[in-house]
Amino acid sequence: MTAWIVxxxxxxAFSITGIWIVYAMAxxxxxxxxxxxxFYNVTCIEELPRPxxxxxxxxxxxxxxxxKCGSFPPESCLFSLIGNVGAFMVVMVxxxxxxxxxxxxxxxxxxxxxxxxGCTNALGLVMVGNFQVDHAKSLHYVGAGVAFxxxxxxxxxxxxxxxxxxxxxxxxxxAHFRVALTLGAMVSLVLSGIFFIHxxxxxxxxxxxxxxxxxxxxxxxxxxxTYEFGTVTSETLMVGLQQSHHHGSGVIMGSRARGSTLGGAxxxxxSPGGSSTSTHLNCTPESIAML
Numbered sequence: 001m002t003a004w005i006v007x008x009x010x011x012x013a014f015s016i017t018g019i020w021i022v023y024a025m026a027x028x029x030x031x032x033x034x035x036x037x038x039f040y041n042v043t044c045i046e047e048l049p050r051p052x053x054x055x056x057x058x059x060x061x062x063x064x065x066x067x068k069c070g071s072f073p074p075e076s077c078l079f080s081l082i083g084n085v086g087a088f089m090v091v092m093v094x095x096x097x098x099x100x101x102x103x104x105x106x107x108x109x110x111x112x113x114x115x116x117x118g119c120t121n122a123l124g125l126v127m128v129g130n131f132q133v134d135h136a137k138s139l140h141y142v143g144a145g146v147a148f149x150x151x152x153x154x155x156x157x158x159x160x161x162x163x164x165x166x167x168x169x170x171x172x173x174x175a176h177f178r179v180a181l182t183l184g185a186m187v188s189l190v191l192s193g194i195f196f197i198h199x200x201x202x203x204x205x206x207x208x209x210x211x212x213x214x215x216x217x218x219x220x221x222x223x224x225x226t227y228e229f230g231t232v233t234s235e236t237l238m239v240g241l242q243q244s245h246h247h248g249s250g251v252i253m254g255s256r257a258r259g260s261t262l263g264g265a266x267x268x269x270x271s272p273g274g275s276s277t278s279t280h281l282n283c284t285p286e287s288i289a290m291l
Contacts, residue, residue, distance in 0.1 A: 004096060004232040011089040012223030016216055018082040019066060025075040032068050033058035035209065040201035060201055065208045066215060067144065071134040083129015087122035093225055094118030097158070099236045100228060104165045114157035120150040151218045152189055155182045158221075174227050181221045188214040 026032045033040075034054045044057035055062060062068075070079025098115040124147025131139040159182050162175040188210040195207035 002230060002232050004229045005226050007089065007096070008093055008223050008225040008229060011086065011093060012219045014089075015082060015086045015219050018078065018086075019069070019215065022075045022079050022082070023064060023066075023069045025078070026064070026069040026072070027054045029072070029075065030055045031062075031072050031075070032064040033062040035064050035212070038202065038205055040205070060199075060204060063201075063204050063208050065133075066211055067128065067133040067140060068208075070129070071132045076132055079132075080129045083125050087125040087129070090122040090125065090222065091119055093222055094122075094154070096229060096232055096236065097161075097225060099239050099241075100232060101161055101165060103236050103239045108164075110157055110160050110164075114154055114161060117150045117154040117157060121147050121154055124148070124150060148189060148214070152182075152185055155185060155218060155221045174224065178221060178224060181217055181224075185214050185217040185221070188217065 023032070023035075027034055037054075037058055040058050040060055040062070042059065044059055070076050094115050097118075098111055101111045124143045124145075127139060127143025128147055131143060133140045155178070159175065159178050162171070162178055166172050166175055192207045192210035192214060195203040195210065198204065
């Protein structure tokens with residue numbers, strides 16, 4: 001049992017609790033409407049804010065999308081903090097899982113792809129958290145477009161890896177549970193995308209609910225790594241670092257090898273030309289003598 005077992009649980013607990021606090025702050029500050037509200041108006045008359053009570057008149061601008069909840073201060077400050085800290089913890093979880101799979105003698109492209117997709121997910125989270133949708137819409141949507149598919153790809157690849165390294169019956173049960181989470185995330189993400197492109201208030205609200213389901217689902221998936229991280233040791237970290245260094249050295253050596261090959265090829269191309277020239281020079285006197 002190691003202290004690393006706390007990392008996945010902390011990621012899930014911190015992020016899930018944090019985004020719901022952001023939502024509560026946004027509702028109380030009249031920046032979004034409650035998630036249980038399904039009735040929206042085209043326009044609303046300016047109403048006096050009542051502290052501690054949600055809005056009574058809602059428009060499509062008040063739909064409680066996660067990004068919308070973190071658009072205005074003070075909740076935007078907490079939203080950015082959650083995005084940055086959560087992204088760092090995601091990278092740590094992805095790297096430890098990558099090293100742990102290698103430690104089990106499973107060096108494969110699936111593991112490397114999972115690491116890349118997880119880090120890409122973290123990059124998208126940083127963009128989503130720091131570029132609010134109402135102030136930097138293009139960058140925010142780019143971040144969301146990176147984070148959501150990358151997160152889904154990561155959990156899919158981790159399901160494959162979980163089955164590959166499974167030994168006991170409990171390992172296989174964990175793999176089954178992760179597949180269920182992945183299917184739920186996939187369905188909710190697809191439905192969210194389908195509903196979001198429509199202008200209907202009801203479908204937009206449904207898209208927001210699907211987005212919340214997807215986000216919580218992915219965060220719960222990250223939390224399940226607590227099951228494996230009890231066996232993480234300092235040797236696991238060294239394995240991951242050595243493997244990363246090995247990949248870097250391989251790229252450098254590969255470049256040098258290609259350079260040497262090209263150099264040899266260049267010399268090879270020059271040599272026939274040189275010998276051909278000398279042959280012609282040797283033949284020239286004979287030709288003159290014959291003349």
